[in-house]
Amino acid sequence: xxxxxxxxxxxxxxxxMGPDMDPRLHEVLESLVRHLHDFAREVNLTHEEWxxxxxxxxxxxxxxxxxxxxxxxxxxxxxxxxxxxxxxxSPEGTSSSxxxxxxxxxxxxxxxxxxxxxxxxxxxLLVEGVIKGPDGAPIPGATLDIWQTAPNxxxxxxxxxxxxxxxxxxxxxxADGRYGFTSVRPVEYTVPSDGPVGDILRACxxxxxxxxxxxxxxxxxxxxxxxxxIFASDDPYLDEDTVFGVRRDLIMNYEEMEAGTFPExxxxxxxxVTDPYxxxxxxxxxxAAD
Amino acid sequence: xxxxxxxxxxxxxxxxMGPDMDPRLHEVLESLVRHLHDFAREVNLTHEEWxxxxxxxxxxxxxxxxxxxxxxxxxxxxxxxxxxxxxxxSPEGTSSSxxxxxxxxxxxxxxxxxxxxxxxxxxxLLVEGVIKGPDGAPIPGATLDIWQTAPNxxxxxxxxxxxxxxxxxxxxxxADGRYGFTSVRPVEYTVPSDGPVGDILRACxxxxxxxxxxxxxxxxxxxxxxxxxIFASDDPYLDEDTVFGVRRDLIMNYEEMEAGTFPExxxxxxxxVTDPYxxxxxxxxxxAAD
Numbered sequence: 001x002x003x004x005x006x007x008x009x010x011x012x013x014x015x016x017m018g019p020d021m022d023p024r025l026h027e028v029l030e031s032l033v034r035h036l037h038d039f040a041r042e043v044n045l046t047h048e049e050w051x052x053x054x055x056x057x058x059x060x061x062x063x064x065x066x067x068x069x070x071x072x073x074x075x076x077x078x079x080x081x082x083x084x085x086x087x088x089x090s091p092e093g094t095s096s097s098x099x100x101x102x103x104x105x106x107x108x109x110x111x112x113x114x115x116x117x118x119x120x121x122x123x124x125l126l127v128e129g130v131i132k133g134p135d136g137a138p139i140p141g142a143t144l145d146i147w148q149t150a151p152n153x154x155x156x157x158x159x160x161x162x163x164x165x166x167x168x169x170x171x172x173x174x175a176d177g178r179y180g181f182t183s184v185r186p187v188e189y190t191v192p193s194d195g196p197v198g199d200i201l202r203a204c205x206x207x208x209x210x211x212x213x214x215x216x217x218x219x220x221x222x223x224x225x226x227x228x229x230i231f232a233s234d235d236p237y238l239d240e241d242t243v244f245g246v247r248r249d250l251i252m253n254y255e256e257m258e259a260g261t262f263p264e265x266x267x268x269x270x271x272x273v274t275d276p277y278x279x280x281x282x283x284x285x286x287x288a289a290d
Numbered sequence: 291x292x293x294x295x296x297x298x299x300x301x302x303x304x305x306x307m308g309p310d311m312d313p314r315l316h317e318v319l320e321s322l323v324r325h326l327h328d329f330a331r332e333v334n335l336t337h338e339e340w341x342x343x344x345x346x347x348x349x350x351x352x353x354x355x356x357x358x359x360x361x362x363x364x365x366x367x368x369x370x371x372x373x374x375x376x377x378x379x380s381p382e383g384t385s386s387s388x389x390x391x392x393x394x395x396x397x398x399x400x401x402x403x404x405x406x407x408x409x410x411x412x413x414x415l416l417v418e419g420v421i422k423g424p425d426g427a428p429i430p431g432a433t434l435d436i437w438q439t440a441p442n443x444x445x446x447x448x449x450x451x452x453x454x455x456x457x458x459x460x461x462x463x464x465a466d467g468r469y470g471f472t473s474v475r476p477v478e479y480t481v482p483s484d485g486p487v488g489d490i491l492r493a494c495x496x497x498x499x500x501x502x503x504x505x506x507x508x509x510x511x512x513x514x515x516x517x518x519x520i521f522a523s524d525d526p527y528l529d530e531d532t533v534f535g536v537r538r539d540l541i542m543n544y545e546e547m548e549a550g551t552f553p554e555x556x557x558x559x560x561x562x563v564t565d566p567y568x569x570x571x572x573x574x575x576x577x578a579a580d
Contacts, residue, residue: 002528002536006376009534013369016530018495025493031333033368035325040373043321050365050374057361061351071347075340078323079303083330084340086296203315205308238292240306244299246292 010037059196067157069101073197076100077206082244090224092134093287095247097229102155103215107145110169113267116183118166122151124269124277125254126262128180131173131218131284138177139286142220145170148186149212182269185254185278188212188237201242208242211235216284223286230282255279300327349486357447359391363487366390367496372534380514382424383577385537387519392445393505397435400459403557406473408456412441414559414567415544416552418470421463421508421574428467429576432510435460438476439502472559475544475568476502478527491532498532501525506574513576520572545569 004012013033017026039045060070075081081098089096110116117124131142147168149155156162173179190208193201201208213229229245230252231238238246255278262273294302303323307316329335350360365371371388379386400406407414421432437458439445446452463469480498483491491498503519519535520542521528528536545568552563 002538002541004372004376004534004536006373009369009373009376012534016494016496016532021493021495028333028335028339029494031329035329035332036368036370037373039321039325040370040377042325043318044377045318045374047374047378049318050371054359054361054365057347058351058354058359061348061354061361064348064351069344069348071344071351075344078326079299080326080330081340082294083296083299083327084335084337086294086299087330087334088337203311204306204319205311206306242306244294244302246294248292251292 006041010034013037056196056200063195068192068195070195070197072101073191073195074200076191076243077197077201079244085227090287093224093285094218094226094228094283095249096227097245097247097250098243099217099227100215100229100243102157103145103147103217104157104164104168106165107147107168107170108165110146110171110181111268112171112173112178113180113270114169114171114182115268116146116148116167116169116181117269120151120184122184123275124262124273125183125185125280126180126257126267126277127183127214127280127282128178129281129283130177131179131220131286132177133223134285134287138175139173139220139223140175140177141172142177142218142223142286143170143172144179144284145217145219146181147215148183149189151184151187153187153189179284180267182267182273183214185232186212186214188235191242206242207240209237209240210243211237211241211246213245214280218284218286220286222289224289226284226286228284230280252280252282255281296331300324303327346486346490353485358482358485360485360487362391363481363485364490366481366533367487367491369534375517380577383514383575384508384516384518384573385539386517387535387537387540388533389507389517390505390519390533392447393435393437393507394447394454394458396455397437397458397460398455400436400461400471401558402461402463402468403470403560404459404461404472405558406436406438406457406459406471407559410441410474412474413565414552414563415473415475415570416470416547416557416567417473417504417570417572418468419571419573420467421469421510421576422467423513424575424577428465429463429510429513430465430467431462432467432508432513432576433460433462434469434574435507435509436471437505438473439479441474441477443477443479469574470557472557472563473504475522476504478502478525481532496532497530499527499530500533501527501531501536503535504570508574508576510576512579514579516574516576518574520570542570542572545571 064070085096156166193208213231218226257279259276354360375386446456483498503521508516547569
């Protein structure tokens with residue numbers, strides 16, 4: 001094309017596409033490149049700014065490895081990850097929320113009522129609820145993959161002082177759909193801000209904090225898998241999660257329970273908790289698979 | 291923000307910006323993220339597609355180094371580089387075109403009339419013209435940085451068999467603004483297609499070819515620097531440059547010159563060229579600096 005102009009270059013680009021191209025790729029790429037070109041035209045992007053963008057992408061690539069996923073973090077802090085979650089979240093079920101980079105596979109089985117707190121000495125937290133369908137009926141055999149920070153704000157994969165599966169467990173519920181475990185209250189933490197994405201946050205006058213949360217992946221035959229997190233109603237960062245993960249239906253309350261009220265049975269710690277403890281009740285609703 | 295939705299997330303994102311942010315960064319980021327979110331909403335981007343995008347960016351980062359600039363190549367084949375060129379190209383001057391990854395600094399001085407062909411045996415090419423302002427007046431003292439492929443289709447930086455500055459030269463014009471040199475005809479070549487950007491080209495049914503061209507950077511005091519390329523009117527890829535660099539005013543003709551007509555003076559090869567040769571006449575127009 002020898003008559004390419006700043007007005008027609010998007011059409012020229014699409015004219016290059018071959019006839020056997022996958023139709024969905026064609027649709028996605030057309031929209032992506034039209035928006036990219038519209039952006040450049042709209043702000044009259046300069047060569048210097050273009051250069052800064054290239055340098056940013058190269059720096060994000062250079063800091064990335066199997067453990068560090070700077071492009072995921074970029075997507076998270078730009079709200080793209082949460083937008084994709086919301087696009088595919090059903091209003092009939094519990095909202096999904098970002099998976100984040102700290103999930104690990106192979107968590108050990110955790111019986112219903114099992115304990116994740118182990119040798120930590122912080123106040124006991126009891127979490128329980130029912131995994132159910134949109135009709136409210138429990139889903140027997142559903143699995144709940146659970147992970148959270150230790151009291152120091154670190155996930156096990158970030159912390160050489162924790163065992164690999166510290167504060168990780170995989171629970172399978174029975175006929176009543178009930179899940180339950182003991183742990184400690186997770187704490188708020190910062191996303192990694194020592195790289196190019198951190199530079200963006202600083203340039204925007206943004207902090208890198210996330211409100212504290214419990215991570216869940218819920219799966220059951222015939223239902224859409226649910227990747228989500230639940231957040232404390234009293235968390236200082238609830239209204240400013242730097243990765244936009246909070247949804248109103250994912251907010252839970254920590255109930256302060258008096259000494260001597262811990263359940264006498266059904267939990268691994270039954271009979272062992274004599275102090276006041278915290279309790280969260282949160283049901284999880286799955287929707288039918290597509 | 292606990293009421294973030296797929297409709298309001300762009301506004302929530304902008305609400306996170308601090309009061310002391312650079313106004314231009316605010317403008318650029320708002321446009322970029324609004325287009326990014328609009329894209330995701332428009333195509334209803336799935337988690338699987340999002341994952342493929344992240345994998346693509348990580349692969350582009352992993353293949354990049356000081357020599358290999360996969361994100362520049364991505365920008366080139368998506369037409370973004372050329373769009374930025376066109377946004378800042380003045381209609382009063384010669385069009386700009388992509389710099390490309392093969393420019394190297396420090397090219398040796400090449401007197402007006404000097405030779406770049408050296409020991410190569412391909413047909414002699416004579417290139418000449420005038421560097422002038424929009425009013426047609428020559429620009430004394432303008433410099434012309436020249437680089438091109440060898441006959442094997444490789445730039446010196448890609449080819450261990452060529453000297454560092456093979457087919458590179460820096461010419462300073464005199465009072466008449468006239469530049470001139472001898473060389474050989476450059477050849478068409480492919481952009482690197484062994485990486486993730488090559489995968490995109492293949493998925494789109496696109497080839498990686500560029501039409502042959504001579505690269506120029508023209509600079510003069512008081513004028514805007516011009517980064518450009520000129521293309522042969524008979525090149526098979528003229529209408530399908532994979533990086534969108536061709537502009538109508540950058541097309542030149544190779545004139546077939548009869549034996550015995552080579553200029554008797556003014557060129558390093560004067561008196562030495564007895565065979566038929568090729569001639570290109572191309573003037574370069576600079577516009578005043580901003």
